[in-house]
Amino acid sequence: MELNPKDEDGEVLLSRLTLEDDEDAEVLAANQVDRDNRSVGKAERKKIRKVAKMKHVVAEQAGVKISDEPTNQWLVVWGLGIAFGTSKEEIMTYLDPRPVEVRLLVDQSYSFIRCDSQLDASKLKEKYHGSNFSERQMLYVGFVENSEEIPEEDISQILSFQSNIPTGLRIFGEFITKEEEDLIIKNLYVDPTLVSNLKKRTVQHFGYEFRYGTNDVDAGSPLPNNIPDYLKPLVSKMVCCGAFSEEPDQLTVNQYLPGQGIPPHCDTHSCFEGPIVSLSLGSDIVMDFRQANSVCSVNLAARSLLVMGSTSRYGCTHGITPRTCDVIPDKTYGGITVQARKLRISLTFRRLKRGELACHCRFPSLCDTQNGKITDDNASILEDDLVHKVYEDIADHFTETRHKPWPKVKEFVDNLKPGDRLLDVGCANGKYFRINHDILEVGMDMCTGFLMTCRANGNEGVQANGLFLPFKDSYFESVISIAVLHHISTKERRLRFMSEILRVMAPGGIGLIYVWAKDQSLEQTQSTWSERQRERKAYNPPGSCVDQVSDYLFLPVHDRDNEFPHNDMLVPWVNHQEKKHTVHHRYYHVFNEGELEELITETQPASKILDAYYEQGNWVVKFQKPVIS
């Protein structure tokens, strides 16, 4: 697998994009040189083009001018840089004469090199300019004119390393030998029927299935395959070194390709006793531990054993950001370096709790036995505080960002028959009104701000809660509810919401419901560019990952660069209208595949599902109320 997407010359696309965005005079000049020098060989012309491009990008991004003539001890080397995953150590040992300093820039395909003397700089340029570093990585070298402008390394990238290390976190380096590592990888027979291909990685379970989503196991359903015998010596060694006091009985094998990760999560407290222990094979990788507002990053080297006990186990989430390289501190040369990820396999061992399942840790926000559940008692308060009140606060800003109707909803409304009555449950600013001029439209919402906009546009807007529709039975030929039902916080209430919709629908009437999907990327066609932007953002994740809903209820806060790890989450809304960019947390119940259809068919009278599909992060169901109920 390639480290980074490259073009045919091994050029990182990121830089090419920058170049193509604003055609540079130097590139045009180089093309002119091309045309004028037909006699110059193809390879030479390519070199001229590359140098022009290098000069342009380095000047634009780093403010550093590149010269063809020797200047001082500093060089720029295109082809050795973080974007290619080339570490400082590799650069230092590859170049001869050996440089005295290497400066790396985050995300860039080049680095700045300081040589011992100007003479060494000239020698390096002579030797490596236009040479191959690897099959796909060509090097282009230039002299730096204004060395005082060379940017310092961005050490903010590595501040989370070795800081705020949670107690109970231990790493045993070289826990197994290279031979043992190879043997385990060879033995890990991957049974295709037992493997679930999670979008982000491949997973296989032994003993019990670890259920990602709830981060627990069903203790009543052991798997036919136990922890394999060839891992017995490893298990004994883990007990011997005190990682476990008793043998684990559950194992999850995760396989990560470069670019894959695991969202921040905390293995359910009531399910497992003792620590969670993970052996890394095949590749080094960075794992992040988050607690309240702090992040601690640790490098898990291949063959190391990670033991998560006490605070690191119960008071933190742990996760791996999906990316192809990690920027880490350079222990030998100082500053930053890059660590390219390879295929990594981790073996995570756990021991199921027996007897008393209650957990008495000091971290109720992450503790399933101490954190309250959403119940019928607190659900309406939760919805008032974290849905209705928030929409009142953000109504103006929300309306500003929501104009375009979803094409399939528009089509649905367009196809209604003249004279049909349409109800929009949770109509917000009324963007689905006045699409079809031959129908009677009624909107309802809880939010005064939305209804004011809706009415100002001449539409009918009634203030009501979706759980108690103020309309008579069988009145509407059709009902839509777009992105509303996911704000209802218990299943009973979601069923009530659906039954209200069905009550006010005429027999044979047609409904269309949209809800957010837990899986947000089923049809993802992300560009390389946005993928890299996402990687970069994930270096600075928001600190807090849970928020207190009430004295006894905490919910996880969604990090938009990651998938949804739970069904019930708080999703931040950043209000850019306000001076201080305030953040409001909205409650969401994100739906699993099939959950919406199930809810609709469970509601009486049972409807007929006409269509069910996924559309840009939403599950959608079109249904028909039975003619005779």
Ligand SMILES: O=C(O)CCC(=O)C(=O)O
């Ligand atoms: O890959 C790892 O080291 C950790 C995996 C993990 O956290 C899990 O499976 O719950």
Ligand SMILES: [Fe+2]
């Ligand atoms: Fe885990």
